[in-house]
Amino acid sequence: MALLGRALLILGLLVALYGIGASLYGAIKNRQDFVDSGRRSVYALAGLMTLAFAILEWAFLGDKFAFNVVASHSSSTTPTFYKATAAWSSQEGSLLLWVFLLSVWSSVILLITRNKVKEIVPYATAVLLGFATFFVSLTIFAANPFATSANPPPEGAGLDPLLLHPSMMFHPPMLYSGYTLLTIPFAFAIGALITGRVGTEWIAVTRRFALAAWLFLGVGILLGARWSYTELGWGGYWAWDAVENAALMPWLCATAFIHSIMIQEKRGMLKVWNVSLILGSGTLAILGTFLVRSGILDSIHAFGASTLGIPFVFLLAVMIGGSIALVVSRRDRLRSEAQIDSLLSREAIFLLQNLVLVAMVFVIFWVTFFPLISEAVTGTKVSVGPPAFRPFVVPLALMLVLLSGIGPIIAWRRVTATNLKRSFSFPIAAGITALIALLVSTNADTRPFALIMFALGAFVVATVAQELSRGTSARRAMTGDPVPLAFFQLIRRNRRRYGGYIAHAGLAVLLVGVAGSSSFQHSHDVSLTPGQTTSVDGYAIRYVRPTEHASAAKVSFGAVLDVSKQGKHVTTLTTTRRFYPATTDPTVGPISVAFNGASDSQVGLRAGITKDIWTVINPNLQPLQAEINRGDQVFTKLMTSLTPAEARQPANVQFISVERQRAISGLASRYVSHPWPVEFLMIVSPLVSWIWLGAIITALGGLIALWPIPVLARLRAGAPYAARRSAAPAPAKP
Amino acid sequence: MRSEQAGPETDLAELEAERDAKYREIRDAELDHRTGKLSDEDFEAVDRTLRAEAVEILRQIDRYHDDLK
Numbered sequence: 001m002a003l004l005g006r007a008l009l010i011l012g013l014l015v016a017l018y019g020i021g022a023s024l025y026g027a028i029k030n031r032q033d034f035v036d037s038g039r040r041s042v043y044a045l046a047g048l049m050t051l052a053f054a055i056l057e058w059a060f061l062g063d064k065f066a067f068n069v070v071a072s073h074s075s076s077t078t079p080t081f082y083k084a085t086a087a088w089s090s091q092e093g094s095l096l097l098w099v100f101l102l103s104v105w106s107s108v109i110l111l112i113t114r115n116k117v118k119e120i121v122p123y124a125t126a127v128l129l130g131f132a133t134f135f136v137s138l139t140i141f142a143a144n145p146f147a148t149s150a151n152p153p154p155e156g157a158g159l160d161p162l163l164l165h166p167s168m169m170f171h172p173p174m175l176y177s178g179y180t181l182l183t184i185p186f187a188f189a190i191g192a193l194i195t196g197r198v199g200t201e202w203i204a205v206t207r208r209f210a211l212a213a214w215l216f217l218g219v220g221i222l223l224g225a226r227w228s229y230t231e232l233g234w235g236g237y238w239a240w241d242a243v244e245n246a247a248l249m250p251w252l253c254a255t256a257f258i259h260s261i262m263i264q265e266k267r268g269m270l271k272v273w274n275v276s277l278i279l280g281s282g283t284l285a286i287l288g289t290f291l292v293r294s295g296i297l298d299s300i301h302a303f304g305a306s307t308l309g310i311p312f313v314f315l316l317a318v319m320i321g322g323s324i325a326l327v328v329s330r331r332d333r334l335r336s337e338a339q340i341d342s343l344l345s346r347e348a349i350f351l352l353q354n355l356v357l358v359a360m361v362f363v364i365f366w367v368t369f370f371p372l373i374s375e376a377v378t379g380t381k382v383s384v385g386p387p388a389f390r391p392f393v394v395p396l397a398l399m400l401v402l403l404s405g406i407g408p409i410i411a412w413r414r415v416t417a418t419n420l421k422r423s424f425s426f427p428i429a430a431g432i433t434a435l436i437a438l439l440v441s442t443n444a445d446t447r448p449f450a451l452i453m454f455a456l457g458a459f460v461v462a463t464v465a466q467e468l469s470r471g472t473s474a475r476r477a478m479t480g481d482p483v484p485l486a487f488f489q490l491i492r493r494n495r496r497r498y499g500g501y502i503a504h505a506g507l508a509v510l511l512v513g514v515a516g517s518s519s520f521q522h523s524h525d526v527s528l529t530p531g532q533t534t535s536v537d538g539y540a541i542r543y544v545r546p547t548e549h550a551s552a553a554k555v556s557f558g559a560v561l562d563v564s565k566q567g568k569h570v571t572t573l574t575t576t577r578r579f580y581p582a583t584t585d586p587t588v589g590p591i592s593v594a595f596n597g598a599s600d601s602q603v604g605l606r607a608g609i610t611k612d613i614w615t616v617i618n619p620n621l622q623p624l625q626a627e628i629n630r631g632d633q634v635f636t637k638l639m640t641s642l643t644p645a646e647a648r649q650p651a652n653v654q655f656i657s658v659e660r661q662r663a664i665s666g667l668a669s670r671y672v673s674h675p676w677p678v679e680f681l682m683i684v685s686p687l688v689s690w691i692w693l694g695a696i697i698t699a700l701g702g703l704i705a706l707w708p709i710p711v712l713a714r715l716r717a718g719a720p721y722a723a724r725r726s727a728a729p730a731p732a733k734p
Numbered sequence: 735m736r737s738e739q740a741g742p743e744t745d746l747a748e749l750e751a752e753r754d755a756k757y758r759e760i761r762d763a764e765l766d767h768r769t770g771k772l773s774d775e776d777f778e779a780v781d782r783t784l785r786a787e788a789v790e791i792l793r794q795i796d797r798y799h800d801d802l803k
Contacts, residue, residue: 411772
């Protein structure tokens with residue numbers, strides 16, 4: 001099967017190369033048959049990559065440890081769900097996932113456009129197959145997912161315990177879906193530039209893919225944040241880690257793009273800006289993949305330095321150089337057809353919002369890559385952390401939220417002073433009311449940026465509520481529908497508009513959560529013995545009792561904590577630190593091996609709408625060390641006292657295994673019977689739940705905006721006679 | 735509105751994409767008016783402009799079909 005998998009990859013490479021040639025030949029010679037053949041090669045590639053990925057999944061699910069990636073990233077004791085998702089925990093598997101997703105999305109767009117944008121499609125096909133060629137080549141020559149071992153181990157090394165978390169298993173496919181979906185509008189932009197067809201049509205056919213990319217990337221980013229918060233044991237959800245930033249940058253760029261293309265669709269403006277944005281987004285998506293794959297920047301996510309860096313640098317150079325050359329060569333055709341009528345217009349607000357988003361991308365890019373640049377220039381690699389980002393990102397985020405509130409309540413093309421007053425009164429009042437309420441009832445004034453974000457958040461939510469209310473009223477006035485039906489039909493018939501508004505509200509809620517949790521967090525590092533109590537933000541937290549559990553798979557030490565406030569019980573938290581065996585290190589003693597491998601934390605978390613109470617234990621194993629060392633000596637002496645033949649006898653193997661496990665269990669039980677002081681990190685953090693809630697609302701808004709118009713409605717809108725009757729469609733209901 | 739003359743099939747598709755976008759703009763302007771973002775006066779001016787632009791696009795589509803005949 002490994003051979004079949006590799007054969008599929010090689011065949012995929014040949015198919016991709018053929019497809020590039022056929023598409024380009026068809027375009028240059030105006031041969032539709034070759035163009036169609038190029039398109040079909042994408043379908044064929046999707047089929048081949050699906051089969052290849054299925055083989056990899058089969059290997060993981062079937063514990064085929066002859067496959068190197070399975071042996072190094074799975075084990076027979078790994079739960080089935082994690083076996084299925086472990087395929088992309090490896091470099092090799094994740095590259096195969098990348099090209100699999102690319103081939104699937106490419107097939108979808110080429111199926112949709114088989115009778116559209118016919119001049120652009122061949123070049124877009126060639127670009128997409130170019131990406132596929134690159135990634136398939138990596139899987140063949142540099143990171144083969146089907147590499148096998150002649151002497152497979154009897155058992156696999158298992159999945160990194162940090163990845164045994166549902167969020168972390170969905171995080172890569174979401175991110176890669178986002179990255180690969182961004183290649184679609186990228187490829188069509190290249191095709192549009194080559195052919196000079198830089199009008200509305202290429203945007204119309206790829207807009208949904210850009211929006212889907214934005215949605216998937218956003219979900220992937222938030223899943224990563226959730227994993228960080230609940231699994232990594234540092235109490236935070238965003239560390240401005242290089243790989244986190246690598247996903248955020250294309251998302252910000254895509255956010256700018258999905259807004260500014262509306263201006264091009266409506267006014268024929270910002271053509272240069274739009275192609276530059278999508279070319280930038282696609283390039284940043286590849287850059288993001290490069291940062292994870294190459295390990296070039298220090299990151300807890302990175303897979304470590306690899307040989308993939310140079311090919312990626314080459315690809316990025318081609319993308320950047322080619323994009324700039326094309327935009328410059330087509331600058332005449334990219335001239336705007338109109339100008340912004342008024343600074344008080346939605347076009348102007350969108351443009352300003354775009355500038356803010358691009359500024360954020362620039363800042364994040366510069367600060368993320370600064371260590372590398374510093375090393376190249378001075379020879380010294382410096383590290384940068386969150387404090388380097390905040391002075392720039394916070395003010396830009398505030399501006400972004402403000403503009404996301406203004407945009408929905410300003411009309412396209414123009415707005416008058418009377419209408420400004422009518423549109424802004426309620427949202428401004430809401431913002432000011434929130435500001436005053438917080439000043440009076442909380443200590444929010446000690447964190448001015450957070451206070452401004454809270455007020456702006458109220459402003460944005462109020463604008464969206466106002467828009468939904470006015471739209472529903474307008475619909476009711478026309479149709480007489482009851483409120484719930486009018487509300488539903490309003491959104492259904494104006495998905496792009498109201499989906500966008502809902503996404504704005506979600507983003508505001510999310511950023512309020514970020515501001516609250518990062519500005520007003522109470523954090524406490526403390527050492528406690530059972531029965532002792534500490535205090536965090538008015539909560540009394542008592543260490544009730546220690547817990548332990550020992551098995552062949554892991555040893556865990558934990559604690560049960562009682563949380564109360566003003567004498568009243570609030571919640572009970574449990575937290576554990578789990579230690580996994582260091583099975584791949586032969587120098588570690590037979591007892592030490594149980595404690596010296598990877599470790600992870602199960603946090604104790606009580607999430608609430610106003611506050612999260614979070615804790616993690618970090619038990620010091622030093623008190624056990626003497627016993628562990630003694631155990632190593634005893635068992636090493638026992639094992640070396642046997643001859644090789646005796647050591648292989650099943651009865652001896654069983655005896656040593658049982659006694660060893662009994663010794664480890666005995667050691668672990670001392671943690672409960674003779675507890676010693678252990679370190680806890682305790683955090684009380686307000687509004688963290690608003691981040692996840694805001695993310696859900698944002699994703700819902702994106703999904704609504706993405707949802708296709710029903711076929712019948714599309715047919716009605718396209719009917720030629722309706723246009724001729726009144727020189728424009730009959731007045732539409734909201 | 736358009737930087738190129740109508741010609742091959744792709745130009746028709748481009749015109750139709752512009753037409754659909756213009757229809758959306760007209761609907762959006764009506765919704766803006768009904769929800770109070772545009773005054774009656776502003777709406778009339780914007781609507782007149784948009785419908786004129788839509789008519790021009792439809793004329794270009796008609797010219798394209800006439801050229802084909």
